Amino acid sequence: MKLIIAYIQPYKLNDVKQELYKREIFKMSVTNALGCGQQKGYHESYRGVDEEVNLLKKVRLEIAVNDGYVKPTIEGIIAGARTGEIGDGKIFILPLEECIRIRTGETGSTAIG
Amino acid sequence: MDAGSLKIALDTLWVLVAGFLVFFMNLGFAMVESGLCRVKNTVNILAKNFIVFGVSSLAFYVIGFGLMFGNGNPFWGLEGLFALTGADNSPATGDAYKGAYTALSWTGVPLAAKFFFQLVFCGTAATIVSGAVAERIKFKAFIFFTVLIAMVIYPIGGHWIWGGGWLAELGMFDFAGSTVVHSVGGWSALAGILLLGPRIGKYKPDGSPRPIYGHNLSIATLGVFVLWFGWFGFNPGSTMALNPDAIAHIAVTTNAAAAAASISATITAWFLLGKPDLSMILNGCLAGLVAITAPCAFVSIPASIIIGLIAGILVVVSVLFFDRKRIDDPVGALSVHLVNGVFGTLAVGLFADKEIAAKIGTDADALSNGLFSGGGFQQLGVQLLGVASVGAFVFLVALLSWYLLKKTVGIRVSREEELMGLDIGEHGMEAYSGFQVFTNM
Numbered sequence: 001m002k003l004i005i006a007y008i009q010p011y012k013l014n015d016v017k018q019e020l021y022k023r024e025i026f027k028m029s030v031t032n033a034l035g036c037g038q039q040k041g042y043h044e045s046y047r048g049v050d051e052e053v054n055l056l057k058k059v060r061l062e063i064a065v066n067d068g069y070v071k072p073t074i075e076g077i078i079a080g081a082r083t084g085e086i087g088d089g090k091i092f093i094l095p096l097e098e099c100i101r102i103r104t105g106e107t108g109s110t111a112i113g
Numbered sequence: 114m115d116a117g118s119l120k121i122a123l124d125t126l127w128v129l130v131a132g133f134l135v136f137f138m139n140l141g142f143a144m145v146e147s148g149l150c151r152v153k154n155t156v157n158i159l160a161k162n163f164i165v166f167g168v169s170s171l172a173f174y175v176i177g178f179g180l181m182f183g184n185g186n187p188f189w190g191l192e193g194l195f196a197l198t199g200a201d202n203s204p205a206t207g208d209a210y211k212g213a214y215t216a217l218s219w220t221g222v223p224l225a226a227k228f229f230f231q232l233v234f235c236g237t238a239a240t241i242v243s244g245a246v247a248e249r250i251k252f253k254a255f256i257f258f259t260v261l262i263a264m265v266i267y268p269i270g271g272h273w274i275w276g277g278g279w280l281a282e283l284g285m286f287d288f289a290g291s292t293v294v295h296s297v298g299g300w301s302a303l304a305g306i307l308l309l310g311p312r313i314g315k316y317k318p319d320g321s322p323r324p325i326y327g328h329n330l331s332i333a334t335l336g337v338f339v340l341w342f343g344w345f346g347f348n349p350g351s352t353m354a355l356n357p358d359a360i361a362h363i364a365v366t367t368n369a370a371a372a373a374a375s376i377s378a379t380i381t382a383w384f385l386l387g388k389p390d391l392s393m394i395l396n397g398c399l400a401g402l403v404a405i406t407a408p409c410a411f412v413s414i415p416a417s418i419i420i421g422l423i424a425g426i427l428v429v430v431s432v433l434f435f436d437r438k439r440i441d442d443p444v445g446a447l448s449v450h451l452v453n454g455v456f457g458t459l460a461v462g463l464f465a466d467k468e469i470a471a472k473i474g475t476d477a478d479a480l481s482n483g484l485f486s487g488g489g490f491q492q493l494g495v496q497l498l499g500v501a502s503v504g505a506f507v508f509l510v511a512l513l514s515w516y517l518l519k520k521t522v523g524i525r526v527s528r529e530e531e532l533m534g535l536d537i538g539e540h541g542m543e544a545y546s547g548f549q550v551f552t553n554m
Contacts, residue, residue: 010551011532014314032549 001096001112002070006061007035008081008089013059016080023072025063027112033060038086058089064096066109121204123355125222128230131350135233138343139166139240144336145399146244147544149327149392149444152551153534154248155544161243161255166236168256169263173235178228181268182214187279189269197228216277220353230353234294237347238267241298244444246305248312249531252539254524261514262301270297270503284479284492285499286465289351291407291457292499297507299451302442304511308519311441313531322436325443328550330391337395341371344402348409358473363409366417367402370409373421374401374428381429393429396445400428403450404457408464410475416464416485423460424453458500462493 008016013030020028034055065073074091082088101111114122143162147155169177175196183190183199192213193199199213203224210218217227239262243255271293273280287293317323327333348367349360378397382390404424405417412420431448440447465483470476482488518524525531530538537543 011529011534014532032551 001099001109002065002067003094003096004061004063004065004070004073004077004091005094006063006077006081006089006091007033007058008061008077009083009087010057010059012081012083012088016061016077019076019080020063020073023076025065025069025073025076027063029062031060031062033058037090056087064099064112066112120355121221121223124220124353125204125226127355127360128220128222128226128350128353131346132226132230132233134343134346135230135237135350136166136343138233138237138340138347139163141336141339141343142237142240142244144332144339145395146247146336146444148329148331148333148336149244150247151325151534152328152545153536153543155328155536156540156542157252157535158243158247159544160252160540161247162240164256165240165243165259168259169236169239170232172260172263173232173268174228175264177235177264177268178231179213179268180265181231181271181276182216182227184213184215184277185272187273187282189272189278190276197224203227216272216275216281222353227353230350234290234347235263235267235271238290238294238298238301239263241295241446241450242302242305245299245302245442245446246309247443248535249309249525250305251522251524251526252535254518254522257518257522258301258305258514262297262511266301266507266510266514267294267297270507273503274499280495280499280502283495283498284481285495286411286461286477286480286492287407287458287499288410288461288475289348289406291403291454291460292503294454295403295406295450296454296458296500296504299447299454300504300507301511302446303440303451304508305515305524306440306442306447308512308515309525311439312443313528315441316439320439322439327392327444333392333395337398341398341402344371344406347402348406352410352475356474359410359475362414362469362473365414366409366412367405369414369417370401370405370421370424371398372401373418374398374404374425377422377425378429379425381426385429385433392445393432396428396432396449397425399449400424400453403453404460406454407457408461410473411461411465411467411470411480412483413464413466413469416466420457420460420464424456427452427456455500455504459493459496462490462496465492 035058036056063073099111100107143159147158150158179194180190183192183194185191201212201224204221206218206221239259272278274285274287274293344367345364349363352359375394375398379389379394382393401421401424404420428448431452432445435442435447463483463485466486467476467482481492484493
């Protein structure tokens with residue numbers, strides 16, 4: 001079991017969701033996040049004054065999958081989020097020790113699926 | 114002060130106060146439209162609603178007013194075209210009036226008061242478009258279209274009915290502008306929507322509509338209350354005279370229609386959708402107000418309630434209809450202003466009652482009783498002709514204008530900009546900076 005965490009452009013969320021659905025990955029958690037990588041910020045203006053904003057808005061996806069689904073999940077995220085421009089985001093993959101479904105008490109692979 | 118000048122002073126005061134109320138409706142539109150759209154497009158919608166009154170104020174001054182009310186042929190004004198420069202001896206009325214704007218000689222107020230009151234109506238027609246084309250239109254293209262509607266489209270349609278044009282000659286009645294203001298805005302918006310196409314994500318791959326939720330229903334509710342309030346200037350003010358019987362009666366018919374429509378829209382939404390959807394209740398109220406705008410001075414209070422009840426049902430059904438036809442109207446402007454503008458205009462032909470009009474002093478020789486007041490189809494036929502001809506003219510000219518804009522400056526923002534939101538894309542700023550919001554919706 002793996003936990004896949006991805007930071008993507010907020011406006012790419014719908015495209016990523018669609019790509020994941022195509023690959024039969026329906027379960028995910030989404031949160032708003034602020035952060036920056038290589039891009040280091042962008043400009044916003046207020047009353048005509050430019051201001052550098054260091055932390056950019058990103059969306060954080062968390063998807064817990066069984067090992068067989070790691071590859072299609074990564075492919076789906078990349079297919080939806082990639083523009084080739086700086087700021088497309090990153091994917092992290094972590095080993096997942098345990099997973100328990102609260103309602104039934106199921107554990108492990110059955111709880112994820 | 115003698116009685117004559119006291120009357121002029123009071124009439125002018127009333128016309129201006131009513132005009133200020135109609136001006137306040139700009140705030141109502143801004144709040145309704147931004148509340149019913151997504152958070153990422155809020156700055157853009159507010160900016161559009163603001164610029165629209167600036168642009169139409171100057172455009173209507175430069176030529177619009179002259180085209181609409183100047184003496185001319187049955188189709189447009191020719192005298193005193195530019196910047197109120199025509200001869201004028203207002204507040205003289207009737208035969209005593211010697212000037213370029215005879216169509217407004219029935220009201221005894223100074224020319225500037227006439228101009229201001231008509232100007233805020235022009236601004237209303239122009240601002241109706243902004244909600245319908247929201248969340249995808251280029252700011253620049255919208256400004257250009259506003260210039261066109263305020264300078265040409267609205268004044269010419271208006272001349273036909275209010276400026277002594279051919280529909281006025283035929284005896285068409287549109288007291289405060291169900292057709293002149295609301296349908297004109299609605300037809301222009303429809304043309305824009307057809308050339309823009311639906312917002313990204315509005316329709317599923319199988320073509321069925323997906324709801325795109327408004328981001329702030331408190332603000333939308335505030336907006337509708339402001340509009341309801343403003344309408345007490347819009348309709349009763351259209352007497353353009355402090356005529357106690359008329360303004361009191363019109364205030365009551367206006368309010369009754371709004372109230373009845375709010376209720377019937379609530380019930381219809383409850384019945385068709387399973388829950389009393391607030392956005393439908395709000396649009397129901399506006400639908401009632403639009404529908405009573407043309408007949409408010411010619412119908413009884415019970416008739417105004419019936420008009421409101423029908424309007425509230427119409428608005429819910431037509432929101433669902435437009436959604437299904439892939440005509441993506443984010444705030445329901447077509448269902449409110451176009452559908453009910455048409456219905457309200459026809460309602461004169463259905464419910465007009467000369468006895469009531471005579472009692473409150475709004476009767477005219479050319480007005481016939483409506484179908485349900487025993488007048489037959491005479492008035493309804495004229496109203497229908499007016500609806501159809503103004504609709505055809507406005508829709509075709511608006512379609513051509515939008516098409517030319519599309520081929521030159523372009524009317525739709527890029528896919529990336531639409532997904533990111535027009536606030537950052539068009540204006541480089543956000544409405545709720547510092548708040549955690551889902552800009553990805």
